[in-house]
Amino acid sequence: MIYLSLFTVAFMVATIIPFGSEAYFITLLSMGEYNNFLLLAAASIGNILGSLFNWFCGFYVNYFIKMPWFPINNKMIDKANTLFKKY
Helix, strand or coil, X not given: CHHHHHHHHHHHHHHCCCCCCHHHHHHHHHHCCCCHHHHHHHHHHHHHHHHHHXXXXXXXXXXXXXXXXXXXXXXXXXXXXXXXHHC
């Protein structure tokens, strides 16, 4: 169960939560009660899948932007691009 929670934290941190999963990972490592390899595997897989999720979201944004339910329109994207180029 602790491995699933580490996986979930790593996945969420790699997607939407601005936090580092390293603190949770190091805490679990320092406790010495869990398999270090399984902790590393759970954190790595969670981060990798979270990154892939972000990539898919970015790749398919052009498809979703045409949907009427999508909360972001072209005007908002142009404004974000202008700010990005400025700074």
